[in-house]
Amino acid sequence: MRHTNKSFLKQKLNQKETIVLELKNLHAEVEGEGIEILKGVNLKVNKGEIHAIMGPNGSGKSTLAKVVAGHPEYEVTGGDIIYNGESILEMDPDERAHAGVFLAFQYPVEVPGVTNTTLLRESYNTIAASRGREELDPLEFDDYIREKLDLVEMNPDFLERSVNAGFSGGEKKRNEIFQMAVLQPTLSLLDETDSGLDIDALRVVSDGINKLHGEEDAIVLITHYQRLLNYIIPDFVHVMIGGKIVKSGGKELAFELEEKGYDWLESLAKVNGEAK
Amino acid sequence: MGNLTKAEPSILHNLAIHAPENTPQWSNVRGKNLKALNSTAFPHRKIEEWRFTDLKPIERTEFVPLSEAGVLPATDIEKYFIPESDRSRLVFINGRFQEKYSSIGGLGKGVTVGNLNANASHETVSSYFDKLVNYEEDVFTMFNGVMFEDGAFIHLEKGAKAEAPIQVLNLYTDASKPFVATPRMLVVAEEESDVTIIEDHIGLSENRYLTIPVCEVKTKKGAHIHHVRIQRDSINALHVSRPIAYVEKNAEYHSYTITLGAKLSRNEPRVVQEDEEVNFTLDGLVLIDGEQIADTHSVMDHRFSHANSHQLHKVVVNGSAHSIFNGKIFVRRDAQKIDSFQENRNLLLSIDGLVNTKPQLEIFADDVLCSHGATIGQLDPEEVFYLQSRGMTEEKAKEVLTYAFALETIENVKVESVHKLLIEEVYRYTKANSVEKVTA
Numbered sequence: 001m002r003h004t005n006k007s008f009l010k011q012k013l014n015q016k017e018t019i020v021l022e023l024k025n026l027h028a029e030v031e032g033e034g035i036e037i038l039k040g041v042n043l044k045v046n047k048g049e050i051h052a053i054m055g056p057n058g059s060g061k062s063t064l065a066k067v068v069a070g071h072p073e074y075e076v077t078g079g080d081i082i083y084n085g086e087s088i089l090e091m092d093p094d095e096r097a098h099a100g101v102f103l104a105f106q107y108p109v110e111v112p113g114v115t116n117t118t119l120l121r122e123s124y125n126t127i128a129a130s131r132g133r134e135e136l137d138p139l140e141f142d143d144y145i146r147e148k149l150d151l152v153e154m155n156p157d158f159l160e161r162s163v164n165a166g167f168s169g170g171e172k173k174r175n176e177i178f179q180m181a182v183l184q185p186t187l188s189l190l191d192e193t194d195s196g197l198d199i200d201a202l203r204v205v206s207d208g209i210n211k212l213h214g215e216e217d218a219i220v221l222i223t224h225y226q227r228l229l230n231y232i233i234p235d236f237v238h239v240m241i242g243g244k245i246v247k248s249g250g251k252e253l254a255f256e257l258e259e260k261g262y263d264w265l266e267s268l269a270k271v272n273g274e275a276k
Numbered sequence: 277m278g279n280l281t282k283a284e285p286s287i288l289h290n291l292a293i294h295a296p297e298n299t300p301q302w303s304n305v306r307g308k309n310l311k312a313l314n315s316t317a318f319p320h321r322k323i324e325e326w327r328f329t330d331l332k333p334i335e336r337t338e339f340v341p342l343s344e345a346g347v348l349p350a351t352d353i354e355k356y357f358i359p360e361s362d363r364s365r366l367v368f369i370n371g372r373f374q375e376k377y378s379s380i381g382g383l384g385k386g387v388t389v390g391n392l393n394a395n396a397s398h399e400t401v402s403s404y405f406d407k408l409v410n411y412e413e414d415v416f417t418m419f420n421g422v423m424f425e426d427g428a429f430i431h432l433e434k435g436a437k438a439e440a441p442i443q444v445l446n447l448y449t450d451a452s453k454p455f456v457a458t459p460r461m462l463v464v465a466e467e468e469s470d471v472t473i474i475e476d477h478i479g480l481s482e483n484r485y486l487t488i489p490v491c492e493v494k495t496k497k498g499a500h501i502h503h504v505r506i507q508r509d510s511i512n513a514l515h516v517s518r519p520i521a522y523v524e525k526n527a528e529y530h531s532y533t534i535t536l537g538a539k540l541s542r543n544e545p546r547v548v549q550e551d552e553e554v555n556f557t558l559d560g561l562v563l564i565d566g567e568q569i570a571d572t573h574s575v576m577d578h579r580f581s582h583a584n585s586h587q588l589h590k591v592v593v594n595g596s597a598h599s600i601f602n603g604k605i606f607v608r609r610d611a612q613k614i615d616s617f618q619e620n621r622n623l624l625l626s627i628d629g630l631v632n633t634k635p636q637l638e639i640f641a642d643d644v645l646c647s648h649g650a651t652i653g654q655l656d657p658e659e660v661f662y663l664q665s666r667g668m669t670e671e672k673a674k675e676v677l678t679y680a681f682a683l684e685t686i687e688n689v690k691v692e693s694v695h696k697l698l699i700e701e702v703y704r705y706t707k708a709n710s711v712e713k714v715t716a
Contacts, residue, residue, distance in 0.1 A: 069665050072657065093664035094673075102665075109662035113680030122676075123666040162680075179666065 020084060020187050020218040021045040021068070027078035028067045037063045039243035040079065045187070045218045052221045052229055052254060055240035056262045061222045062106055064240070065189040068220075069103035070096045083187065097123075098130035100186030104176035104193050106222075111163040116175070119163050120145060120182050127183055148181040152208045169196030177208050188212075188219045194228035206231030226258040239265055286318035287339055288415060291456060292422045295341040299424060302396035305406040309421030316415050328600045328632045329571045333540050334514050337484060339456050342370055346452035350480055353377055353447065358474060358693045361443035364389050366428045369447045371457035371487070373426045377445075386436030387471070392427040392460060400431050400464045408462075408492035408520055411544065416516045420458040420490045427460025432469035432499070441472040441691045446489065448510065450481035461491040461519075465499035465527075472502040474694055479510025479537060486514040493521035493529065497551075500528045504689050506698070509537035511566070516542045525551035532689055535562040535570050536701055546575040549611075552582045560589040561685040563705040564597040571600040578607045578614045578644075587618045590685045592678060592705070593629035601633045605648070609640040618648040623655070623681050625674075678706045 021043070028038040037060045045051050055061045067074050068081055070093035080087050088096055111119065124144075125135040136144055149156055152174045164172050173193055180188055190209070194202055209232055213219055221232065229237075229251065237253040238245045239262070246268050247253065285293075292313055299306040318335065319326045350369050357365060363382025366389060367374040373391040380390045388395065395401055411417045428444045446459050465471055477487065487509065495501050501521070509515050515538040521529045535541055547556045562570045576585050591599045601620045622631040633650040655677050663673035679702055686698040 071661055073661075092670065093661060094667050094669050097665055097667040105662065105665075109656075109659045111659065111663070111677065111680055113683040114676055119663075119666060122668065122672075126667040183666070 018047045019044060019082070020047055021220070022082040023068075023079070024082065025079035026064075026067070026076065026081060028063065028074045028076050031073055031075045036077070037074070037243055038067060041240075041243070041245055043238065043245060045220060047218055048215045049236065050213065050219045050221065050232060050234045052223060052234040052237045053240055053245075054223055054226070054237060054254065054257055057224065059240045060243040061240045062191050065103055065191045065220070065222050068189055069093055069101055094126075097183075098127055100131065102180055102183055102185030102188045104173075104180060104188065104190045106192040106195065108164050108172040108176055110165045110167075112165040114163050115160050116163055117142075117145070117159045120179065123179070124182055145182055148178060151181050151211060152178045153204050154178055170198060170201045173197055174201065174205060177205050177212075181208065181212055186217050188217065189222065190219065191222045192224065193221070194223055194225065202228070203231065226254045229254045241265055241268075286335055286415070287337065288318065288334075288419045288456070289313060291339060291341065292419055295423065296343060299422070300393050300396065300426065302393070302401075303405065305421050309406075309418045313415060313418040313422060316413055316418060318415055325573065325602075328598075329540075329542060329569065331540075334486060337454050337486070337514075339486060340453045342455045342457070344453065345455035347455065348450045348481075350447050350449045356445055356447070356476065356478055358441070358443050358691065358697075360441050360691055360693055361474065364438065364440050364442040365445065366391065366443070367445045367447065368426075368428070368459055370449060370455065370485075371425060371446070371459045383438050383440060383442075386433040386469075387438050388429065388431040389442055390429050392429045392462065395429045395431075398429070398431065401429065401462065404464055404492060404494060405462055406492075408494060408522060409490060409518065410520060410546070410548070411518055414518070416488050417490055417518050419456075420460065420488045420518070423456070423458040424460045424490075425458070427462065430461075430463045430471065430473065432465045432471050434466040434468060436466070436469045438469075438471040441474050441694075443474045443476065446475070446477045446487070448477070448479045448485050448487060448513065450483045451485065454484040454486070457485060457487040459487065459489040461489065463491070463493045463501065465495050465501050467496050468498040469496075470500045472691060473504070474691060475503065475505045476508070477506065477515065477537075478508050479513050482510050482512055484512040484514070484539075485510065486516070489517045489519075491517070491519040493519070495521060495523045495527040495529045497524045498526040499524070501530070502690060503529065503531040504691070504694060505531065505533040506694075507533070507535045507537055507541060507543070508701075509541070511537060511539060511568075513538045514540045518544055520546040520548070521556070522548045522550050523554045523556055526553045528555040530557035530688070531559070532557070532686065533560045533572075534686065534698060534701070535560065535564070535572075536705070538570070539567065540569045540571075542571045542573070544573045544575075546577065547585070548577045549579045549583050552580045554580075554582075555584045557586045557688075559587060559685050559688070561682060562589075562591040562599055563682060563702065564592070564599060565594040565705070565708070566597060567595070568597040569600070570597070573600075573602045573604075575604045575606065576616065576618075578605070578611045578616065581610070581612045581614070583611070583614050583616070585614070585616045588685055589618075589620045590682060591620070591622045591631065592625065592682055593622065593631055594625040596626070596628035596630070598630040599632070601650070602636060603634075603648075604636045604638065605646060607637075607639040607641050607644050607646065611641045612643040614641065614644040614646065616644070616646040618646070620650040621681075622650075622652040623678065624652060625654070625678065675706045679703060682706070
């Protein structure tokens with residue numbers, strides 16, 4: 001196939017505009033402990049794409065999500081995180097949230113005394129202000145979030161309950177996706193969102209995520225099992241072992257992992273590790 | 277203990293002996309208390325009960341009698357009035373009753389709201405005044421007994437329900453010299469009566485004074501008392517309070533103490549069970565900063581079977597403030613089927629803050645359920661990160677979490693304007709402290 005110079009240039013330009021997240025040889029360790037968990041992660045995520053990061057327990061996939069969101073427990077010791085064309089390494093977690101990064105927690109935190117509505121209105125308005133969207137007053141906001149409730153089939157009563165306090169594991173996970181719906185992030189990092197969900201809840205949550213996903217945003221799913229990927233079809237699947245991405249492929253890679261487990265890739269991780 | 281022969285008389289002893297005698301004619305408790313005071317030594321840190329609390333700020337202050345202190349008039353008093361109590365308010369300035377600001381007699385038949393001096397002939401006053409006080413070897417209650425001039429009197433006849441909360445407003449004014457105030461309060465709720473009391477202590481300036489409020493409460497058969505105590509003394513004030521409540525059969529006494537002010541405060545709430553089937557609460561919220569010292573030594577005395585008691589004591593410490601908690605729970609022999617809950621939770625926001633906590637359960641019955649716990653912690657970094665990841669700044673996240681921590685203890689305050697006021701106080705504290713939290 002031949003390209004004219006002009007169309008090649010245009011394609012390249014477009015490509016640059018569409019990269020949402022780029023991890024460049026990212027190294028990170030637990031702050032103050034010197035234990036390296038991410039050992040050179042490379043990843044490119046474009047607008048409109050869904051990426052799944054899979055791997056055995058302890059491979060560093062949850063850490064990866066937390067590091068991108070800016071968790072203070074981890075220190076980036078090498079490489080870079082480029083979000084929408086700029087390094088976000090120096091940004092606080094709230095600044096990253098303002099820029100459109102969203103992390104759905106594996107273990108959402110309970111905040112007794114603060115209602116869901118209060119938290120969400122506060123969040124929505126701070127993020128809206130920094131992204132040039134219009135802030136909503138309590139009445140407007142009420143209308144706005146009620147629409148979003150339907151998306152994850154949540155009872156409106158839950159809006160006046162304290163954030164995650166006394167919620168079941170499944171409710172907490174739904175709440176994370178509900179927050180994602182309200183905050184409309186550009187990059188969503190969903191950390192083990194499927195764990196703790198029964199099959200009906202998994203369907204509801206997955207449908208919600210699929211409806212939220214569009215041309216302008218990107219999703220990174222962190223998951224241990226292939227199960228979630230039956231509901232949310234990824235464009236790319238990456239396997240993380242020992243703090244690195246050792247294999248990438250299309251959605252069929254997930255099926256292969258389901259069949260063969262991670263063992264056959266462990267050796268690959270070693271070879272790669274030694275080769276470098 | 278209790279022998280003055282070796283100890284120097286304290287400033288309180290000297291004041292009691294030399295100050296002009298202003299105790300009212302009707303009361304005959306001065307002599308008794310003066311005698312006791314003269315044979316009781318001022319407490320010090322070698323006594324277990326005072327181990328963590330240094331009383332030097334009291335000992336080293338040259339207090340003068342109120343008449344010599346050069347007190348300034350109180351202005352702008354109305355802003356402290358709660359709207360619910362416009363017909364049931366008692367105002368005291370530096371311990372002296374202010375008839376023109378008070379509103380009495382508005383709650384109708386069966387409810388007496390007034391000052392002790394005007395109600396001296398009431399048989400309840402002669403039956404109970406100074407007779408419910410029960411603090412061992414306590415210089416402060418004795419001093420109050422020698423020096424008091426007047427006090428609040430609240431009485432509910434059998435079956436009477438106070439239709440509005442009663443506000444007892446204690447204001448302390450600015451003065452050129454430090455003075456001592458000795459407020460008194462006597463509350464007697466006869467059988468099946470019901471009342472809500474808001475006791476407020478407010479320092480109008482930043483001057484040093486010592487206030488020693490003594491409060492006696494009798495909750496008779498089936499009566500209900502809801503008692504909110506707010507301490508917003510001057511930042512240099514010293515506050516030593518002695519509220520004691522007795523609870524008879526089927527009665528309920530619920531108290532909520534909010535400690536915000538004073539350089540040094542020592543609060544010793546006590547509840548004594550007098551019969552079976554009672555229910556009582558002794559909750560507390562302490563928000564301190566800077567150099568403040570807030571000490572709570574409480575007693576919940578279960579003397580009969582079938583009692584439900586609840587004590588949630590929450591503390592937030594910032595700066596180099598110091599909180600002390602000693603919660604005694606007694607369950608006497610034969611006091612079976614007691615369900616008692618005690619929890620002291622401390623949130624330390626700064627490196628220099630200090631917390632001493634000592635739950636103290638003394639249980640001599642075998643069929644009881646007593647749960648207790650004490651925790652001291654900082655804000656959970658995972659919780660801070662969670663809120664930050666939702667767009668809140670670190671300061672804001674810490675503010676919200678501190679606010680959430682504190683809020684739980686005031687949820688049971690039923691009077692709307694007071695609940696709102698306390699939320700504002702909590703908010704003001706968390707807000708004022710957010711800057712320091714970031715640098716800490």
